[in-house]
Amino acid sequence: MPRIGRFAPSPTGPLHAGSLVAALASWLDVRARGPQARWLVRIEDADTERCQPGLGERILAQLAACGLQPDEAPTWQSQRGTLYEAALAQLTSAHWAYPCGCSRKDIDEALAASGVVHARHGERVYPGTCRDGLHGKPARAWRFATTRFEQAHGLQTLHWTDRRLGPQQQQVGREVGDFVLQRADGPWAYQLAVVVDDAAQGVTDVVRGADLADNTARQILLQRALGLPTPSYLHAPLVLGADGDKLSKQNGAEPLATGTPAEALAALRAAARVLGLPEGAQGAQGAGAAASIPQALAAWVPAWRDLYNPRP
Numbered sequence: 001m002p003r004i005g006r007f008a009p010s011p012t013g014p015l016h017a018g019s020l021v022a023a024l025a026s027w028l029d030v031r032a033r034g035p036q037a038r039w040l041v042r043i044e045d046a047d048t049e050r051c052q053p054g055l056g057e058r059i060l061a062q063l064a065a066c067g068l069q070p071d072e073a074p075t076w077q078s079q080r081g082t083l084y085e086a087a088l089a090q091l092t093s094a095h096w097a098y099p100c101g102c103s104r105k106d107i108d109e110a111l112a113a114s115g116v117v118h119a120r121h122g123e124r125v126y127p128g129t130c131r132d133g134l135h136g137k138p139a140r141a142w143r144f145a146t147t148r149f150e151q152a153h154g155l156q157t158l159h160w161t162d163r164r165l166g167p168q169q170q171q172v173g174r175e176v177g178d179f180v181l182q183r184a185d186g187p188w189a190y191q192l193a194v195v196v197d198d199a200a201q202g203v204t205d206v207v208r209g210a211d212l213a214d215n216t217a218r219q220i221l222l223q224r225a226l227g228l229p230t231p232s233y234l235h236a237p238l239v240l241g242a243d244g245d246k247l248s249k250q251n252g253a254e255p256l257a258t259g260t261p262a263e264a265l266a267a268l269r270a271a272a273r274v275l276g277l278p279e280g281a282q283g284a285q286g287a288g289a290a291a292s293i294p295q296a297l298a299a300w301v302p303a304w305r306d307l308y309n310p311r312p
């Protein structure tokens with residue numbers, strides 16, 4: 001079975017310095033595994049409200065300018081609704097998913113009534129109001145029955161190992177709760193779509209930004225509930241803004257300049273530096289600052305192999 005990795009950007013903005021780090025890391029991890037391994041690109045536009053038309057194509061063009069070409073035609077989550085539908089039906093018939101009629105206000109009121117004050121940007125742990133039925137309310141969302149699943153499997157704390165961050169653990173029921181799989185107005189939640197797609201595409205190795213590390217436990221629970229394999233995980237370092245926060249489209253990350261090969265190479269060098277790779281990427285030719293994009297990429301592959309030991 002070939003090793004398969006992927007880069008899965010959401011087209012809410014063009015590629016920026018932070019997303020190029022994730023793209024380069026996942027590409028290097030695949031190339032370091034030898035010629036049989038394949039690198040896929042999946043445009044995560046399932047949440048169509050947040051995505052802008054044309055940006056998926058623009059991201060693909062930016063990747064191509066950086067020499068990062070997927071080994072298969074890119075996939076688009078917005079075209080894969082029937083797969084997510086089937087997964088939700090599977091979870092529902094196994095009683096691992098249920099409809100929830102709570103508004104955000106209902107949830108806050110139920111939490112306040114039980115004495116829980118959520119941090120302003122913290123995770124709202126769903127209080128379980130609809131776990132035993134909607135009580136006449138219309139469904140607003142479908143939730144994963146985290147607590148029920150954990151109890152049924154004697155799981156208190158989920159443990160897994162991240163290839164860069166080391167041993168990880170989370171008590172998903174206590175720290176996250178019964179999380180949303182689909183909103184009633186249509187959009188599929190990231191957690192469900194990513195788990196279904198990674199399995200459908202045979203992804204064996206997930207390499208992505210550390211901002212997504214916190215999602216891993218939820219995704220492992222969903223994999224187990226759906227009877228799907230769990231890939232290996234590596235969460236790459238983040239690009240930090242001047243304020244020390246993660247650089248993102250939300251805090252005004254500049255779109256990456258990839259219009260000329262020199263610009264694209266400079267962007268790749270900056271990404272390589274974040275990943276702890278030798279920035280100059282001097283190949284056998286000692287090309288140094290004059291290295292072409294293919295030379296730079298080729299020189300980073302063995303450097304990545306030394307850092308993270310990917311197996312063929």
Ligand SMILES: [Zn+2]
Nearest residue numbers: 100101102130
């Ligand atoms: Zn509810």
